[in-house]
Amino acid sequence: MIMETRGDLRKLVTGxxxxxxxxxxxxxxxxxxxxxxxxxxxxxxxxxxxxxKDVAGIIVDFFQKNDDTYLIGIGIGAPNGNFYNGxxxxxxxxxxxxxxxxxxxxxxxFNVPVTLTNDANAAAIGEMVYGNAKGMKHFIEFTLGTxxxxxxxxxxxxxxxxxxxAGELGHAIIFPGGRTCGCGRQGCxxxxxxxxxIVTTFLELLENEGRKPDGKITxxxxxxxxxxxxxxxxxxxxxxxxVLGLAISNSVTYTSPEAIFIFGGxxxxxxxxxxxxxxxxxxxLLGVYKNKxxxxxxxxxxxxxxxxxxxxxIWQNY
Amino acid sequence: MIMETRGDLRKLVTGxxxxxxxxxxxxxxxxxxxxxxxxxxxxxxxxxxxxxKDVAGIIVDFFQKNDDTYLIGIGIGAPNGNFYNGxxxxxxxxxxxxxxxxxxxxxxxFNVPVTLTNDANAAAIGEMVYGNAKGMKHFIEFTLGTxxxxxxxxxxxxxxxxxxxAGELGHAIIFPGGRTCGCGRQGCxxxxxxxxxIVTTFLELLENEGRKPDGKITxxxxxxxxxxxxxxxxxxxxxxxxVLGLAISNSVTYTSPEAIFIFGGxxxxxxxxxxxxxxxxxxxLLGVYKNKxxxxxxxxxxxxxxxxxxxxxIWQNY
Numbered sequence: 224m225i226m227e228t229r230g231d232l233r234k235l236v237t238g239x240x241x242x243x244x245x246x247x248x249x250x251x252x253x254x255x256x257x258x259x260x261x262x263x264x265x266x267x268x269x270x271x272x273x274x275x276k277d278v279a280g281i282i283v284d285f286f287q288k289n290d291d292t293y294l295i296g297i298g299i300g301a302p303n304g305n306f307y308n309g310x311x312x313x314x315x316x317x318x319x320x321x322x323x324x325x326x327x328x329x330x331x332x333f334n335v336p337v338t339l340t341n342d343a344n345a346a347a348i349g350e351m352v353y354g355n356a357k358g359m360k361h362f363i364e365f366t367l368g369t370x371x372x373x374x375x376x377x378x379x380x381x382x383x384x385x386x387x388x389a390g391e392l393g394h395a396i397i398f399p400g401g402r403t404c405g406c407g408r409q410g411c412x413x414x415x416x417x418x419x420x421i422v423t424t425f426l427e428l429l430e431n432e433g434r435k436p437d438g439k440i441t442x443x444x445x446x447x448x449x450x451x452x453x454x455x456x457x458x459x460x461x462x463x464x465x466v467l468g469l470a471i472s473n474s475v476t477y478t479s480p481e482a483i484f485i486f487g488g489x490x491x492x493x494x495x496x497x498x499x500x501x502x503x504x505x506x507x508l509l510g511v512y513k514n515k516x517x518x519x520x521x522x523x524x525x526x527x528x529x530x531x532x533x534x535x536x537i538w539q540n541y
Numbered sequence: 542m543i544m545e546t547r548g549d550l551r552k553l554v555t556g557x558x559x560x561x562x563x564x565x566x567x568x569x570x571x572x573x574x575x576x577x578x579x580x581x582x583x584x585x586x587x588x589x590x591x592x593x594k595d596v597a598g599i600i601v602d603f604f605q606k607n608d609d610t611y612l613i614g615i616g617i618g619a620p621n622g623n624f625y626n627g628x629x630x631x632x633x634x635x636x637x638x639x640x641x642x643x644x645x646x647x648x649x650x651f652n653v654p655v656t657l658t659n660d661a662n663a664a665a666i667g668e669m670v671y672g673n674a675k676g677m678k679h680f681i682e683f684t685l686g687t688x689x690x691x692x693x694x695x696x697x698x699x700x701x702x703x704x705x706x707a708g709e710l711g712h713a714i715i716f717p718g719g720r721t722c723g724c725g726r727q728g729c730x731x732x733x734x735x736x737x738x739i740v741t742t743f744l745e746l747l748e749n750e751g752r753k754p755d756g757k758i759t760x761x762x763x764x765x766x767x768x769x770x771x772x773x774x775x776x777x778x779x780x781x782x783x784v785l786g787l788a789i790s791n792s793v794t795y796t797s798p799e800a801i802f803i804f805g806g807x808x809x810x811x812x813x814x815x816x817x818x819x820x821x822x823x824x825x826l827l828g829v830y831k832n833k834x835x836x837x838x839x840x841x842x843x844x845x846x847x848x849x850x851x852x853x854x855i856w857q858n859y
Contacts, residue, residue, distance in 0.1 A: 313829075360703070375795065375796075377700050378698070378700075382696075382795075384679055384797025384798065385678070385797050385798055385799040385833070386797055387797070388829050388830065389797035390795070390797075391794040391797075391827060392794055392795065394827045395795075396787060396791055397717070398717065399716065407828075408825065408827065469714060469717060473791075476707075476710055476712050477700075477707065477708070478700055478702050478795070479701070479702025479703050479705070479706045479708075480702065480703055507714060509709060509724060509726065511709070
């Protein structure tokens with residue numbers, strides 16, 4: 224076997240994180256070290272086959288230059304990535320329409336395992352392999368960013384569901400008849416706790432206080448204002464945490480996990496967000512679950528999180 | 542092995558359904574036939590050890606009288622039954638307080654597998670073994686009765702969670718700040734869709750119409766009134782179905798199941814309940830799940846459902 228003759232070489236996984244604007248390609252070892260990282264513009268490619276050809280070129284180039292390493296697999300995190308069939312399916316934020324058989328496209332260039340799933344599932348698997356969920360069998364990862372995603376692990380395995388679309392907790396309805404969500408429905412968790420949802424909350428609170436927004440409003444800008452004592456900014460994180468705590472307490476009734484992890488840029492607000500989450504969580508939690516469940520930030524290295532999540536799709540089975 | 546020398550005998554599982562008032566004991570074969578059924582009063586026993594001794598007597602008696610059969614295992618469905626440790630834990634509707642190690646108590650009498658879980662999980666496993674979920678890998682069973690329970694199956698396995706308490710969807714909060722639930726929290730699914738919740742809805746609607754209740758109000762009585770065209774009764778089932786449809790659409794975002802089953806006496810209302818459930822479900826469903834998921838009544842024989850559910854805990858692994 225080729226692998227055995229390569230015993231002295233360093234095994235690496237190529238992790239690919241496909242976003243609407245950019246795609247990041249990195250090379251990660253079993254210990255969660257990302258050796259090299261580069262990117263190209265996803266939106267520059269009309270044809271996914273050309274995109275894959277160029278990414279393949281980057282991968283081949285890396286392994287030619289680093290001949291003390293070898294490729295054991297390719298893990299891909301992508302919006303609407305379906306693990307079962309290795310395709311990106313009807314991704315609203317990508318130029319590629321319909322069903323894109325991404326794994327098959329990569330298989331033309333590489334004779335190694337290639338695995339695809341959505342970003343949130345990749346984050347959850349990354350948490351098991353590299354992060355704070357090492358050794359855990361039951362947990363849920365919430366990813367907070369442009370959208371609200373989630374990955375659910377039961378008995379140590381990612382829950383993909385009947386069709387590969389499990390774990391869309393950002394679109395569980397928290398407030399029936401509430402805020403309109405990007406999906407067109409009303410009252411989804413995402414409508415309150417995505418970057419846009421948080422900004423909406425802040426703007427509503429500003430208006431209630433008769434104030435006008437000042438400069439570009441982002442969750443980061445709001446967290447900066449909150450740390451300076453801005454009333455509306457503090458209330459924004461309190462409300463966001465309250466809604467998330469409620470959503471998390473509901474999620475516990477499904478799979479009774481050991482822990483909940485909060486992943487993504489917005490989670491960087493730290494205790495500003497985690498404290499109201501925990502308060503609301505404990506308030507809304509069914510008695511039987513009390514004092515059993517940890518709520519923690521993700522333990523994956525922030526800068527390389529998406530690459531490590533994608534790479535962990537391969538490392539988890541290695 | 543004893544089993545091989547017993548090749549000509551008929552294999553039976555003892556299914557035990559423990560309720561707050563009565564316990565039913567039955568003997569079921571692999572085909573879902575319940576040969577004999579008897580019951581005793583759960584509430585008559587202060588000491589669970591005496592209860593188990595008497596149930597064991599019934600079992601021994603049956604197999605002595607039916608010497609062409611033999612016992613291959615005992616499956617038990619019980620409120621707050623924990624699969625992992627075989628105990629009933631802090632069941633509010635039983636006299637036995639604290640943790641009751643029921644499986645261990647039975648093991649003193651029988652050298653066969655003894656398995657315990659809660660009633661809703663037993664119903665879901667029964668659906669896989671005997672009912673409409675044969676061959677399905679991903680589904681959710683909602684049980685409607687005194688409470689609202691649920692059993693979640695992922696990849697063909699019951700989800701028990703970290704501590705054995707998974708699947709409490711009756712206590713997912715549907716309307717934050719809504720009706721007070723028996724659990725002390727507000728807005729749980731159970732507060733709307735249990736027998737008591739349905740009666741509450743009917744009484745509220747009667748009051749809105751300036752009417753007084755007539756006789757004993759039960760979900761069955763309300764369904765009879767609805768079939769005669771009573772406005773408040775029809776509205777009651779419409780509202781109950783609307784809430785259930787919303788809850789089911791949320792549940793789909795977790796495990797993306799192939800089907801949802803509705804089990805229990807209240808489900809006997811048939812299309813009166815199923816039609817508003819389906820309407821609300823489709824209305825509230827995230828686009829990616831549309832036209833993929835069946836909502837069906839349970840396929841387990843009504844009269845023996847609880848016994849067959851309990852017995853299936855053994856048959857599923859046989």
